[in-house]
Amino acid sequence: MTVSIAHRSRHGHGRTRSRLWSLPALVVITFTVLIPVCVLAFEVVEPGALRSALTRSSVVDAIRFSVWQALCSTVATLFIGTVMAWILARYEFRGRRFAAVIVTVPFVLPTVVVASAFLALLPAAIERSFTSILLAHVFFNISVVIRLVTPLWSVVDPDLMAAARTLGASPMQIVTRLLLPVARPAVTVAGSLVFVMTFTSYGIVRILGGPGLNTVEVEIYRRAVLFGDVSGAAALAIAQTLAVISVIAFITRRPTRELHRLGAQRRPAPRWALGTVSFVVVLVLAPLVAMSLRSMYVDGRVTTSGWSNLVGSPSPLMSNIDMPSVIIRSAGFALIAAAIAVPIGIAAAIGLAQRSGPLVRAILNIPVATSAVVVGFGILITYDTTPFDIRSAWWLIPMIHAVVALPFVVRTALPVVQSIPQGLRDAAAVLGATPLRRWWTIDAPLLHPAFATGLGLSMALSLGEFGATSFLTRRDSQTLPIVIDQLLGRAGETAFTTAMAASTGLMLLTALIVVTFDSSLRT
Amino acid sequence: SSSSVDATRITLVAYDSFILPEDAFSAFTESTGISVDIALSGDAGELAAKASLTSGNPEGDVLWGVDNSLLSRLTEADVFDPYVSTAAPIVPSLIEAAQGTVTPVDYGYVCVNYDIETLQRLGVAPPSTLEDLIRPEYRGMLVVPNAMTSSPGLAFVLATTVAFGQDWQQYWQQLVDNDLALSDGWTDAYYTRFSRHGGDRPLVVSYSTSPPAEVLFADPPLEQGAPAPTGVAAETCFEQIEFAGVMRGTDRPEAARLLVDYLISRPFQELLPENLFVYPANSEAVLPESFMRYTKSVLDPWRMTPEDIASQRVGVLEEWARITGS
Amino acid sequence: MSLHVESICVEIDGVTILDSVSLDVPTGSTVAVVGPSGVGKSTLLRVIAGIIEPTSGSISIDGVDISSLPVHERTVAMVFQNDQLFPHLDVSHNIAFGLDVTRPLMMRLVSSRRVRREWSKERKDRVTEMLDLVGLSGFEDRDTGSLSGGEAKRVALARALAPAPSVLLLDEPLTGLDRELHDRLMHDLGRILEKTGTTTVLVTHDVAEAKYLADRVEQLRACVHDPVPESP
């Protein structure tokens, strides 16, 4: 048989083994997303539903708007995100970690909350416009780009850049001809994830978009919930998922090159870098600060009622909300979700790194691209017979959180897995390390940043997840975002300040978790 | 599998904002020996969509919170085992709307609310009718939640269709010309656009019970006897009735009926006003002090039967979306 | 242990790299493999180590066919042409790697304090000894990224020698060192190989080195293949 250098030392088992690596992730996604959506398609979708949906002018407008705003948002996010990633990967400065944490926080806050804070800050001229959607999308998704690209750029051998520079490449050319191509897989993956996230954007578009600006996702929700047209909604949702998935499957094919990480020490940050970081951090911080201030100020007056409600002095508002247990539950769900998502996600990344069929890649992307409502409906009608009636099992929620986080874990880990030189594993093997030891002594330490990022990201995603959590039936299982939503549904100043206090609490909890678990931010 | 059914536990499915004191069901458990699990999920619209999809194989035994704008959809989907509880006296007009399949549990009104202080400052008298809203002095003052995505928004549109009949579209055109603002949902309208909470619009579509909530949750607390900071335009109100029903396919029909009976019992009904901000359906339930003082009685709200809502809603919404460009 | 390589063929991406190569290394002896750049010397070593599977042919140690043994079960150590030091480990951990990974798991878990202390002393002594050998005393805690080219090469050599393997594959282990150091290391290496009776395959371009260290010099000849190799 033929041995290819790229796949050597796998003794010909590469194929089957890589399938095994991806198997847990595939199984989980299949059972929680694929099967339910298929069942929905067969049981509910009527023939011609898609055609009739596609002929509505509102749907056509929504498609056009979705594509256009997603493209613009993706380009803007990629631009700012890669610059930030570069600075965070290569330069050392005071507050680096703080900056890294701050840009992560928006990604996981409930959109309702931050969108309102955003609204309060935006100048009236661009309030509820295309521009405001764009800004909010950048704000929310910038961390996806930063998280995916930073690990890769921090392992580029500085001498490789030196080599390019001695050949006359200007700093700009270093970026365009060396760094971007080397990180291209991560950049395209980040870009495609941002594209999906913004294409299917729901909360932001609803709140910041104003009349006339709707995405397909909003249209799906309307059909399903408002018009009771589950058939049309499901048809539209499935079409959207298929379209989006096939687009990304195409862009993200290239593997990352092996990179060496020879003491990639961070250099002191130059002025432009400090300036850029400060600018972005201020931009991201502004709505967050506005939100926390709003929890303490009413008409320029300081109040503590929001916070004291949270901490639990009994009040009619919080009569049935036991805040400490809500927080413990949220944190517990986050832990469980991470415990599921990180191992199977990293395993899937290892499988993908060895060889990846387009089908496997596409399936691993499905959770990002499928609307929560449709998955919810699917689960509802699929798992409805004893003993498989899991519709209101408590673990369904952390499970779904894990599935939501899974594509992000896979995507952050994959470039890192691919950048580990195969030669190192060979060297370890020659010294007598069994495959397990090899994994433990070479892969695991080098994958450490990927683990850490995956852990922080999936916990944060679980903490902030609202759409699916709210839709699934829960007994006694409010999470923080749900409580915030409940509070926001009431009139009265205290209700609002309490909601803002809870949001600030969620933000702090997220930051705390990211700081604690994502040790990749530390060094 | 009925032998394995645990008749001492029963599940009540409700929307997310169904927040009641911890001990709200302890009286029921004490007298019947049945404990109640509360299962929350989504908003009222999502709840209804899920219920109709799982018709016959429900997620719980009793459903709380389908309203008159959604009831027909559910009865058509055969979601309920018909049961209208007679365990307690119910406001008669509500019973009519129940179509003989469910039990009315509470009601309320969607009305235009106004910010008293801001209107005073502007020297404008509060509006009281729908017609007032298109008058020039209220130009640029009203914010309405999007009817396509929020239930108070939809209720307000329905009110106008009842009030103006054929001419409702023309009315909306005039509202738009009068610089109406649309926002995404009630939260967005109330907390970011309404002038009481830092926005720039003194008129907002909200509930008739928002003023007592403003008092109860004022910060700092209002002085004893001070008036509510917001008021309600009494002739703009649309009636919303919420129902509870026994779900078809339940394994515990008797227990479910007992629970529905409990839901309209006086002690339980008297919890509703200050927790869910609705009026009790039980005609003997006593309103709390805050309601007595701060809610205006709505004498003649706009009403629509569930059947009419069901038949007109999609058409109205599409027409409305066209006019308002949303 | 005697090493026997029998008509190995290797094809990569459809290009024949090795065409029926045979090699015999009697127990304790050293064979030098020489040949022009790109002829397949490193490939041969990789095949022996088990990193590349040959298209055909067999490899045996002491007459036992090891072709189907995975890499880590062949008692073979190797110095790679481009070092392949572990970037996340310092110099001492790189050198002790072979000792660490072959230490039985049971021993690490259940052994007494004393046994463990003894082991760790032994390990430390071995590292010191190896560093002394390659002239890098005091480099224990150095980051591999900060080593000079020649220093890295020497750490790679120390890493391969540390577990005292019975078969040693050396891919240009002394290339890129200054004359003086080269000669000293060559003598020391020769002494060690002889003393421990290690069966060694040495790839080198230095004829004098080959002559000094090896009992026999084998010329690897280019196989007749498509003169213009093309990537897929």
Added chain:
Amino acid sequence: MSLHVESICVEIDGVTILDSVSLDVPTGSTVAVVGPSGVGKSTLLRVIAGIIEPTSGSISIDGVDISSLPVHERTVAMVFQNDQLFPHLDVSHNIAFGLDVTRPLMMRLVSSRRVRREWSKERKDRVTEMLDLVGLSGFEDRDTGSLSGGEAKRVALARALAPAPSVLLLDEPLTGLDRELHDRLMHDLGRILEKTGTTTVLVTHDVAEAKYLADRVEQLRACVHDPVPESP
């Protein structure tokens, strides 16, 4: 162009690596720098290229101080000791990298079809010529990861020579090649350096090579520092 290095000192992590090193390379001549492993030869080349900033001292070309010029504005090409080929580019793109990045932007944007076609032909010819020189004809499309050690070294040399730099820094450019190839390349390199009048600094451990290629051989001596270097 003449290169002048004046009392360069380099300190890394508190360890003095170079202590007041001076070097003079007259226009068009070649100076070989030799010295034991770890003495700081590579470090010196990096300082000249501008990759490392010296703690003190100055570097001038043709009498002009270039200490403050960024790397890419110094007209200096370098062969790295460990090649540093670009992993995302094939062999031909690696070699043409220096040509590609220095091609004026204006030309790429506004030039006519004909000019562009000419340029691309020139570029291709140059790549072919370089590959011929290092004995790797036909390797244009090869992935750098699949090259043998000696092949990679030669691509690195070709990449540095392709833009015909006026100052060339060679860090063991011919190490790890077989004798025959080494000698042929050494002659060709000597011929090229002479013909183009390139000012060259060559680091090597091969005395014969130094003598053949260089007009002068400089011994780099270890600076007196803490004998036990420690990592931070």
